[in-house]
Amino acid sequence: LQVDSRGSPQGEKERKLYAIFDAFSQNNGHTTLSDARYVNALKLFLSGVTPLEYQAYQGFARVGRQFSGAGARVACQMQAIDELRHVQTQIHAMSHYNKHFNGLHDFAHMHDRVWFLSVPKSFFEDARTAGPFEFLTAISFSFEYVLTNLLFVPFMSGAAFNGDMATVTFGFSAQSDEARHMTLGLEVIKFLLEQHEDNVPIIQRWIDKWF
Numbered sequence: 001l002q003v004d005s006r007g008s009p010q011g012e013k014e015r016k017l018y019a020i021f022d023a024f025s026q027n028n029g030h031t032t033l034s035d036a037r038y039v040n041a042l043k044l045f046l047s048g049v050t051p052l053e054y055q056a057y058q059g060f061a062r063v064g065r066q067f068s069g070a071g072a073r074v075a076c077q078m079q080a081i082d083e084l085r086h087v088q089t090q091i092h093a094m095s096h097y098n099k100h101f102n103g104l105h106d107f108a109h110m111h112d113r114v115w116f117l118s119v120p121k122s123f124f125e126d127a128r129t130a131g132p133f134e135f136l137t138a139i140s141f142s143f144e145y146v147l148t149n150l151l152f153v154p155f156m157s158g159a160a161f162n163g164d165m166a167t168v169t170f171g172f173s174a175q176s177d178e179a180r181h182m183t184l185g186l187e188v189i190k191f192l193l194e195q196h197e198d199n200v201p202i203i204q205r206w207i208d209k210w211f
Helices: 010-026 038-048 050-066 070-098 107-111 115-128 132-161 165-195 199-210
Strands: none
Touching: 038 050, 038 070, 038 107, 038 115, 038 132, 050 070, 050 107, 050 115, 050 132, 070 165, 107 115, 115 132, 132 165, 132 199, 165 199
16 A cells, blocks of 8 residues: 555555546546646646656666565565556546647657757666666666656646646646655665665765756
8 A cells, every 4th residue: 555745555645636538538638728838838738748657667676677576676666666656647638738738649769869859868868878876866866756746846837827627636646656766766765875885976976966
């Protein structure tokens, strides 16, 4: 039973989330947007961020298999499940727009081909091809602490401003998971530093690199 940072079981969050998605769809929520140009931001999010969440899911699933300790394996498994859930909820939140606007139907294809997406694509591909400890430093610590907060909080504010309650809801649902992910990242750094003093310059080099 997964529990978020506020103690709510994931199943309860899921029910609330999809109830709002359904209400948004049934009430033709896309017609209440304050600015139609906002849909372009959704296209950027879906083609730029959602594939990263999927890469994070794949990375944590792989890394979890490499650890022999039960604690690290379970933590990676739980984060992998969270990341896959984020992918699914983001696709579901934006699937309503796909019925009414062009450009949201082929985000995975676009992720590998649109030039400005080469930066986030490169970030995750580099992290996933690093060793398991560097991957955890890059994603659980640097990415979760810095980028997800910069991404989810302002984006959800923009979604609320534009009347997109489906995106607001999935954003807050994901952000409560990120608090758990940041805790894992902090524990990973702490664990690695405590193992041997020679690890300190290695971790510092990784943090400098990934930040």
